[in-house]
Each structure stands twice: as C-alpha cells, then as structure tokens.
Amino acid sequence: MTTKVYRIINTAIINKNLPYIEPCPLCGSEAYVWKYSQDFKKNPVSKVVRCSNTDILGTECVLSTPLSIFYKPRIIESIEVWNAYAKAATQQRIKRRSHNIFMRKRIT
Numbered sequence: 001m002t003t004k005v006y007r008i009i010n011t012a013i014i015n016k017n018l019p020y021i022e023p024c025p026l027c028g029s030e031a032y033v034w035k036y037s038q039d040f041k042k043n044p045v046s047k048v049v050r051c052s053n054t055d056i057l058g059t060e061c062v063l064s065t066p067l068s069i070f071y072k073p074r075i076i077e078s079i080e081v082w083n084a085y086a087k088a089a090t091q092q093r094i095k096r097r098s099h100n101i102f103m104r105k106r107i108t
C-alpha cells in the first residue's frame, strides 16, 4: 500500500483568487485545496480539497483523505466537486433529520 503524500498550496493565493470552499459536510471544519502526487518528480499532480480536522475521537475526519472522485487535474475542478458533494450531503442530512423527527412525533 502506498502512503499518500500531500503538499499544501499557498492558502493566501487560494483565498484571494479562488471561489468559496464549503466547510466539511461531516464535521464543519474548514477545507483547503492540496496538491497530491504519489511522486512529485515523476507522476502527475492532482488537486484535492481536504477537511482540515485532524482530531475526531483521536483520529482524522474521514474527509481529510477524500475518495478518488475528489482528485482532479485542476484546482477549480477540485473545488467544484467538493462544493457539490458538501452541499448535497448537507441538504440530505437536513432533509432526513427533519423527516426522522416528524416520523418520531407521529409514532409517540
């Protein structure tokens, strides 16, 4: 198994020029764009948005190591897929939560 190596992109440049990045839909922490490559000298470099939370019950938020769909060639693409995922996950959580509360009130 290959260990993933992350290199962060200058956050000052990202904050100034790039679109808003949604917070992590799981834990609410800030998320940042990173460069990723298995070998920065030989292999292509991907861009990925990762959750910054490294302390949930003594471990990292699972979205600090996102699934493969989040790795994109361009920064803007990585932000778009992260934002779409974050918005959809948040909307689904709110919808399911309100539905569950409604159903519990009907039962009791």
Ligand SMILES: [Zn+2]
Pocket: 024, 025, 026, 027, 028, 029, 051, 052, 053, 061, 062, 063, 064
């Ligand atoms: Zn998170």
